[in-house]
Amino acid sequence: MSGEASSTSGPAAAAGPLKRTPLHGLHGMLGARMVPFAGYEMPVQFAPGVLKEHIHTRAAASLFDVSHMGQIAVWPRSGRVADAAVALERIVPADVLGLGEGRQRYGFITNDQGGILDDLMVAHRGDHFLLVVNAARKEEDLRHLTSLLDHDCRIELLERALIALQGPAAEAALVRLAPGAIAMRFMDVRTLDIMGSPCTVVRAGYTGEDGFEISTPADVAREVAEGLLEDNNVQPAGLGARDSLRLEAGLCLYGADIDATTTPIEANLAWAIPSVRRTGGARAGGFPGSHVVLAQATCGTTRLRVGLKPEGRAPVRAGAPIFAEEAGGAPVGTVTSGGFGPSLDAPVAMGYVPSSMSAAGTRVFAEVRGKRLAATVAALPFIPTHYKRGAGR
Amino acid sequence: MLKFTEDHEWLALDGHVATVGITKHAAELLGDLVFVQVPAVGTKLAKGSAAAVVESVKAASDVFAPLDGEVTEVNDAAVSNPALVNEDPQGRGWLFKMKLADLKAFDALMDEAQYTKLTG
Incomplete structure (x- = not known):
């Protein structure tokens, strides 16, 4: 018997030792099976296995370590956050300028041919924007952002942990530690105090379920994760279940469903490009490959x-x-x-x-x-x- | 007495016919199976060729023919309920039976102690 290459082992890791997330010690204690993923040593599954972790997520709630993802702060050099929004619109065909404070949107970074260099979340944090990008793309994204936005923005890779809490029981589990979470709606972003530490919480995820992504200072990540796991409804889950959950939810995996050779229109992500950035809109185009993407948005692919x-x-x-x-x-x-x-x-x-x-x-x-x-x-x-x-x- | 292969299959001999399945160790590594494909009865198998397929949520794995022979029977219960392979991999979760071309080749396979040493 021989296993085929499992998709959880990609994307190919760069040479060198694997990096560890702030939750590495907790994974060991919880009996995770670890695999290399995007240069990190990550839990692919825990004792129950992918199938049961998947089912548990939709029935109750699961805690995923997604600290390998890139968290990038984009600060306006002028101090005016609208200047950072305008700058981001030069690389992302989304309505960043129209994004309200405390709200998040899905978008992507395009290349000159309209291909997708990465997909991301962009959140308005009041005085700056917070981007969450794919682990395998974060170094390249940083170079890209810096080279195109450096004049207007300071780009900062945040060394924080990221915990995804997903499933119908996620709200109750988080509210126990952070009562403010109850008032949040899908794609809201807030700073909530969790166990004495300021955490950036977004009500979103990658499973199709209600849930949260919680960015914590690295040194309190384990304490926060353990606090959430004290709720009996919350079980740890690995990248295997995360992948099957996002597939059922129809969500794209960068490097598989979308990459530099697929445009957002081909990828059926046209919904993420609002009319204001399309032909005839007030801020039409102005992003790399816009001539390709906007023509496709009009004429099809x-x-x-x-x-x-x-x-x-x-x-x-x-x-x-x-x-x-x-x-x-x-x-x-x-x-x-x-x-x-x-x-x-x-x-x-x-x-x-x-x-x-x-x-x-x-x-x-x-x-x-x-x-x-x-x-x-x-x-x-x-x-x-x-x-x-x-x-x- | 069960025999084992380096590819994590087990065989039990009855006359000239060997029952073949995946080992408990393999079933644990694969996790919950969601799909099982077995060869058609009558298929002539060459040692090392892909004979059956077991799939988890994440991945597909080939089950190789452990020896030369011809398929005489398949486990339809495992095909209709792949979880049976996880529940009882070295019993009710068998995959197929094959009439062996060479009984001496069976004797040369690993015994349980040797296999345990390999996977330990």
């Missing part, structure tokens, strides 16, 4: 990222070629993420298909071990999301 539901029980995994027919013909697309969805009790995948084949219900075939398995194009997310949205947002 030849391929699109879609959800795929294999008809049988066999998982269809990343890299599987997609065909239009059960036999013959050349591949028309590729699966970019795929596996088994524990909450759906069925295989799920995402991939790129020709736009003409992107309508929900279209039947395609993915080749697995030399056999073409039927799959149906499906709307994303695969599971209903449970974000705690506020009125009017």
Whole structure:
């Protein structure tokens, strides 16, 4: 018996010793199975395993260490936060200037061809912006931000821990330590005092569930994590469950579903580019590759990222070629993420298909071990999301 | 008496027919299985060729033919309920049976003590 390369072991780590997060000691105590991920030694799973951790997250709450992700503060040199917003709009096709204080938005950094260099969250922190970027991309993002924004902004990589608390029981678990969390709505960001330390808390996540991402000073991360784990509803979970949860939620994984060769429009992320940044908008374009992205936003693209539901029980995994027919013909697309969805009790995948084949219900075939398995194009997310949205947002 | 391979399969011999499955050690490493694929009855297997597939949420793993032989029976219960392999990997969670081409090759496989030493 021999294992295929598991997607949890990528992206390939740079040479050199693996870095450890401030929660490394806690993982050891909790019996984590550690794997290299993006240059860090990270827990892929704990004793219950990926499937049970996944199910527990949707039933109660799970605590994930995501300290490997990059937390980058963008400070306006002028002292006026709007200047930092305008500067960020030169690299991110989102409405940063219209982002209210205490609110967060999803966006991406594009290259000159309109490809995605990274996807990120940007939060308005009053006097600066806080970006959360992918672990494997943070050094490159820092160089990119510094080279393009240095005149207007001071770019600072924060050495903090990041704890994701996800699931329907997340609110109660956090409120026990930080009562202020109760008033937060999806994509709100606040500074909350947790066990005596100021933490930056966002009501968001990467699972499709309600939950929070909690940025703590590195030296109190373990204390905060242990405080949250005192709630019996909260169990630790690893990157394995995080991946299957985000796949069911239809969320992109950088390096798999999106990369420098896919544009936001092809990736079906057009919703994140508001009309104000599109052709005819007050601040149209002005970001790298805008001529490509905005033309695609108007005229469409030849391929699109879609959800795929294999008809049988066999998982269809990343890299599987997609065909239009059960036999013959050349591949028309590729699966970019795929596996088994524990909450759906069925295989799920995402991939790129020709736009003409992107309508929900279209039947395609993915080749697995030399056999073409039927799959149906499906709307994303695969599971209903449970974000705690506020009125009017 | 069970025999074992370096690829974490176990074999139990009855006459010329060996029952094949994955070891308890392998099942623990793989975690909860969600998909099992077995070869068709009658398939001629060459030692080392991909015979079956076991998949967890995260990854697919090939189960290699431990010896040369022909598939005589498969465990449909494990196919319809992959969790059976996790519950009882070296018993009810067997994968397939094969008629061995060479019984001497079976004798040359590792015994439990040797396998335990390998995985310990």
